[in-house]
Amino acid sequence: MNFQRSDFPDDFLFGVATSSYQIEGHGFGGAGSTHWDDFAATPGNVVRAEHGGVACDHYHRYETDFDLIRDAGIDCYRFSTSWARVMPDGRTPNQEGLDFYDRLTDAMLERGIKPCATLYHWEMPSALADLGGWRNPDIAKWFGEYTETIMGRIGDRMYSAAPINEPWCVAWLSHFMGHHAPGLRDIRATARAMHHVLLAHGTAIQAMRSLGMDNLGAVFNFEWATPADDSPEAAEKAALYDSIYNRWYLGGVFKGEYPANVLEGLEQHLPKGWQNDFDTITTPVDWCGLNYYTRKLIKPDNSPWPSLVEAEGPLPKTFMDWEIYPEGLYKFLTRTKNEYTGDLPLVVTENGMAAPDVLKNGVCDDPDRIAFINAHVAQLKRALADGVPVKGYYLWSLLDNYEWALGYEKRFGMVHVDFESLERTPKSSYYALKHALRALT
DSSP states (O other): OOOOGGGSOTTOEEEEEOOHHHHSOTTSTTOOOBHHHHHHTSTTSSGGGOOSSSTTOHHHHHHHHHHHHHHTTOOEEEEEOOHHHHOTTSSSOOHHHHHHHHHHHHHHHHTTOEEEEEEESSOOBHHHHTTTGGGSTTHHHHHHHHHHHHHHHHGGGOSEEEEEBOHHIIIIIHHTSOSSTTOOOOHHHHHHHHHHHHHHHHHHHHHHHHTTOOSBEEEEEEEEEEESSSSHHHHHHHHHHHIIIIIHHHHHHHHSOOOHHHHHHHGGGSOTTGGGGHHHHTOOOSEEEEEEEEEEEEEEOSSSTTOEEEEOOOSOBOTTSOBOOTHHHHHHHHHHIIIIITTSOEEEEEOOOOBOOOOBTTBOOOHHHHHHHHHHHHHHHHHHHTTOOEEEEEEEOSBOOOOGGGTTOOBOOSEEEOTTTOOEEEOHHHHHHHHHHHOOO
């Protein structure tokens, strides 16, 4: 790496991130069925119908995984708790699941790792999906009950916590585009999910405050929208993409409003009285998390609203076929501060790339990932120099894992996982980061 810890303020933290369904092994510990199990069991939804039943078997191997975090000198571990493990039917606590997260928390603390919890990383219990899931107006109440249950058990030991990872994926990708569970393509369902996910966020923040917790945040994913050409039509559609993907969620949480250009298409589908929910949605948080990977080139289309098409971009791409655009991280950090959060601390809660990452003779070299990290950290340092209050940088991911509808093909980890033997092999990027964080000068 071309940076080291001493390049950053003393309170700046480095972390790695994972999610429960992607690594734990959902077939263990009395966990209930999730809509991802159902989605993966439906032919055509997931590559080779792969699922998270075993995943990386983190459920049994977490101590070894935490040793890797400690040995690299990484400060924070951003993990998620599974609603269906804590409450298999979405409503009734499972002591075995609560005990697991209790052990997980203590194992982090024993190694000097700061536990950073996310309450939801896309694993809706099937029993609640049967009731409409994110479309159901009661979902925020159910999510609040889940929050009280899991954080009533481990919240006293969390360094930080955030309710929901990447609301755009929870709502738009899953209910409009149909690429993720529950796999819907329904504009009315989408509008309700986009609103209810933010209402659940605010409800969970209030629940955690009532438990005496602090250092609570909101985590959003971002894609920089670039017009595919110089036409006014492309500029208009790029602005609409930006509003759907980025501004809807930031605007809801930090301004108590939704973008007008999105309401033109969605307002008629929102639940009755949606405006009255902003008092809850805007419940104050202590920090804002940014997950950033890529940009999109947008051009207009003749299809029904929103009439958007993604154009092929000219930049180098990752194994996900995502353009590598490090400057977008700087742009989002500065824009978020200037337009939404002011002096509120910002944390880059996810950044990373997928690569083929072939293991040869016990070694996995990933120079492209090292270059990707270097380029993005340089843009983060640029934002810091401009006065943006960035307090942390978390890599996605610690381990190669289940990449949702793409199964186990796309490797994001700094640690290679053999999905047959489940053996872990740190990649070159792991050792490079370890050197950067443990360097004395």
